[in-house]
Amino acid sequence: xxxxxxxxIGVDLGGTNTVFGIVxxxxxxxxxxxxxxxxxxxxxxxxxxxxACLKPLIEKAGGVENIxxxxxxxxxxxxxxxxxEFAPNLPWKGVVPLGEMFSKELGIPVALTNxxxxxxxxxxxxxxxxxxxxFIVITLGTGVGSGIVINGQLVYGHDGFAxxxxxxxxxxxxxxxxCGCGRTGCLEAYCSATGVARTAREMxxxxxxxxxxxxxxxxxxxxxxxxxxxxxxxxxxxxIFEFTGKMLGEACAxxxxxxxxxxxxxxxxxxxxxxxxxxxxxxxxNKHVMKIFQNKAKFLVSGLMSMNAAVLGASxxxxxx
Amino acid sequence: xxxxxxxxIGVDLGGTNTVFGIVxxxxxxxxxxxxxxxxxxxxxxxxxxxxACLKPLIEKAGGVENIxxxxxxxxxxxxxxxxxEFAPNLPWKGVVPLGEMFSKELGIPVALTNxxxxxxxxxxxxxxxxxxxxFIVITLGTGVGSGIVINGQLVYGHDGFAxxxxxxxxxxxxxxxxCGCGRTGCLEAYCSATGVARTAREMxxxxxxxxxxxxxxxxxxxxxxxxxxxxxxxxxxxxIFEFTGKMLGEACAxxxxxxxxxxxxxxxxxxxxxxxxxxxxxxxxNKHVMKIFQNKAKFLVSGLMSMNAAVLGASxxxxxx
Numbered sequence: 327x328x329x330x331x332x333x334x335i336g337v338d339l340g341g342t343n344t345v346f347g348i349v350x351x352x353x354x355x356x357x358x359x360x361x362x363x364x365x366x367x368x369x370x371x372x373x374x375x376x377x378a379c380l381k382p383l384i385e386k387a388g389g390v391e392n393i394x395x396x397x398x399x400x401x402x403x404x405x406x407x408x409x410x411e412f413a414p415n416l417p418w419k420g421v422v423p424l425g426e427m428f429s430k431e432l433g434i435p436v437a438l439t440n441x442x443x444x445x446x447x448x449x450x451x452x453x454x455x456x457x458x459x460x461f462i463v464i465t466l467g468t469g470v471g472s473g474i475v476i477n478g479q480l481v482y483g484h485d486g487f488a489x490x491x492x493x494x495x496x497x498x499x500x501x502x503x504x505c506g507c508g509r510t511g512c513l514e515a516y517c518s519a520t521g522v523a524r525t526a527r528e529m530x531x532x533x534x535x536x537x538x539x540x541x542x543x544x545x546x547x548x549x550x551x552x553x554x555x556x557x558x559x560x561x562x563x564x565x566i567f568e569f570t571g572k573m574l575g576e577a578c579a580x581x582x583x584x585x586x587x588x589x590x591x592x593x594x595x596x597x598x599x600x601x602x603x604x605x606x607x608x609x610x611x612n613k614h615v616m617k618i619f620q621n622k623a624k625f626l627v628s629g630l631m632s633m634n635a636a637v638l639g640a641s642x643x644x645x646x647x
Numbered sequence: 648x649x650x651x652x653x654x655x656i657g658v659d660l661g662g663t664n665t666v667f668g669i670v671x672x673x674x675x676x677x678x679x680x681x682x683x684x685x686x687x688x689x690x691x692x693x694x695x696x697x698x699a700c701l702k703p704l705i706e707k708a709g710g711v712e713n714i715x716x717x718x719x720x721x722x723x724x725x726x727x728x729x730x731x732e733f734a735p736n737l738p739w740k741g742v743v744p745l746g747e748m749f750s751k752e753l754g755i756p757v758a759l760t761n762x763x764x765x766x767x768x769x770x771x772x773x774x775x776x777x778x779x780x781x782f783i784v785i786t787l788g789t790g791v792g793s794g795i796v797i798n799g800q801l802v803y804g805h806d807g808f809a810x811x812x813x814x815x816x817x818x819x820x821x822x823x824x825x826c827g828c829g830r831t832g833c834l835e836a837y838c839s840a841t842g843v844a845r846t847a848r849e850m851x852x853x854x855x856x857x858x859x860x861x862x863x864x865x866x867x868x869x870x871x872x873x874x875x876x877x878x879x880x881x882x883x884x885x886x887i888f889e890f891t892g893k894m895l896g897e898a899c900a901x902x903x904x905x906x907x908x909x910x911x912x913x914x915x916x917x918x919x920x921x922x923x924x925x926x927x928x929x930x931x932x933n934k935h936v937m938k939i940f941q942n943k944a945k946f947l948v949s950g951l952m953s954m955n956a957a958v959l960g961a962s963x964x965x966x967x968x
Contacts, residue, residue, distance in 0.1 A: 411939075412939070459805075460804055460805045474905065474906070476797055476798075476800075476802055476804075477797075477798070477800055477802075479797075479798055481797055481798075481905075481906055482907075483781055483797075483903075483906050483907025483908065484780075484781045484907050484908055484909040484943070484944075485907055485939075485940075485943060486907075487907050487939050487940065488905065488906045488907035489905070490904040490905075490907075490937060491904060491905065493904045493937050494901040494904050494905075495897065495900070495901060495935070496819075497819075498817075498818075498819075498897070507937055507938070508938060509935070509937065576816065576819070579816070580815040580816060580901070581905070582804075583811040583812060583814045583815050584795065584802075584809065584810070584811075584812065584815075584902070584905050584906075585795070585802055585804050585809045585905075586803075586804025586805050586806055586807075586808050586809035586811075587804065587805055588805040614816070614830070616811060616814050616828055616830065617828070617829060618732075618733070618806075618808050619806075619808065622805070622806060623805075
């Protein structure tokens with residue numbers, strides 16, 4: 327009976343750190359700890375270190391008999407295969423059956439999904455999407471990811487890889503920017519943190535207009551620098567956000583033609599710019615979307631943007647097993 | 648108990664004709680009849696005529712006590728409100744609560760959805776999508792419509808208007824063709840029957856190349872003429888289909904990034920061109936889609952493309968009530 331197993335483990339497996347947390351049914355993280363993801367050159371060693379890190383947390387929670395299950399959010403995590411598949415930014419290549427590996431070591435069920443899906447699950451259970459049955463989470467980080475919820479369910483698609491909204495084509499033909507996925511013109515190539523930095527370099531090179539960003543070596547500009555400059559009222563930095571927001575709004579207008587969600591929820595470093603990015607997104611969206619959809623969708627920033635949020639999102643997966 | 652109500656009514660409400668059919672649980676249309684949609688200037692008169700048309704069919708079926716429910720597929724039909732909302736090609740303006748109106752007259756539950764959703768429902772229960780839980784039906788007619796099934800459920804979205812894939816933007820900026828929806832660059836502006844005819848006119852005007860299509864007054868060219876010419880091996884007509892298929896393939900590549908369906912099912916007059924249109928779609932799709940999705944999705948032509956298919960699709964809705 328679930329009542330005798332009051333906790334789940336949530337795991338936020340990121341490119342740098344992996345955080346483990348013991349979570350209760352109210353969404354409180356009781357105990358947590360982390361390891362360095364990149365320090366383990368094989369998945370076996372990583373699992374070994376993860377289990378060693380978890381053991382004391384599990385003991386504090388009264389032993390494994392109190393743990394219902396574990397949920398993992400990881401880049402390129404496939405819910406159907408319970409494996410990480412061909413993640414470009416992790417040290418382990420190919421298909422890594424991480425769910426099964428942890429399950430075998432810990433003796434509890436383990437579910438795994440990609441990080442954006444975990445974020446969507448977290449928003450639905452603990453965040454701004456509580457009570458919503460149709461919404462889309464868009465993560466603006468190193469890449470652009472997405473978690474799509476339709477009829478109250480995460481969309482995994484036929485093969486488990488649905489929700490790659492960072493890779494819809496926004497600029498067709500030869501003028502599209504190259505994308506990390508090997509194609510060109512993807513949303514991610516423009517609206518990820520690296521995309522924003524590239525837009526900054528392009529805009530700086532194109533004109534002589536003064537900007538706080540000129541104090542930085544162009545090759546070292548990061549999206550955070552653009553945020554800081556825009557926050558100080560720098561006109562060029564604001565235009566960079568307007569360009570980025572305009573494209574995100576156009577993309578969302580297309581997504582609405584697909585699933586007409588109640589809300590778009592943005593997650594990740596870029597959102598910290600607040601209205602500087604959110605206003606252009608919403609304005610562009612309402613300008614480009616079909617008339618029947620105008621001024622209906624909400625544009626929200628995640629309320630779960632601490633490191634622990636990803637753990638919560640992943641833990642939500644554990645309750646579903 | 649359902650066992651004592653062995654039939655449903657399926658209604659295909661089109662811009663020209665409205666077909667009523669009595670359908671059994673095996674998907675056989677036992678009795679059917681039709682009225683002219685445009686002959687009734689108010690929805691009240693249309694419902695009156697519809698009920699008069701249905702009465703003898705219902706009697707043949709042994710009376711209304713044998714009818715479980717009625718399902719209607721109609722342009723701009725909204726499943727949530729049970730109404731036709733602002734349909735540009737129907738004589739009745741504004742919001743028409745057609746479901747409720749028929750239900751009151753007939754004394755049975757009535758569900759209503761848009762025509763493309765009804766087609767998707769028909770494919771899932773009676774057609775090539777039997778056994779599939781994730782697929783997208785794309786209707787290529789006067790417009791481009793879509794019915795999306797995810798996790799075995801039709802996608803209606805937050806407001807009932809999801810699945811408007813004819814109105815994703817394929818050509819951004821000023822060079823986009825004007826679309827009937829008031830925006831520019833929509834998929835529908837290029838890949839509907841009228842879009843294909845326009846492509847034909849543009850291609851004929853651009854060059855002096857010989858083509859069977861030059862025998863027709865350019866203003867009177869229809870997509871069927873292009874089909875016939877392509878079927879005879881006309882090179883220019885084939886290029887028109889290649890252009891159309893290429894864009895549909897690119898659009899489907901974006902749709903896959905969203906929901907990664909098992910299959911795309913094409914429905915409507917244009918599909919009668921067979922490989923001439925289907926091959927370019929599939930080739931373009933596999934060229935433009937993300938690597939992880941390549942050569943996975945099936946590209947199928949509906950097996951239900953008779954007039955009765957739409958009735959079957961709508962009737963499927965009746966079983967779900």
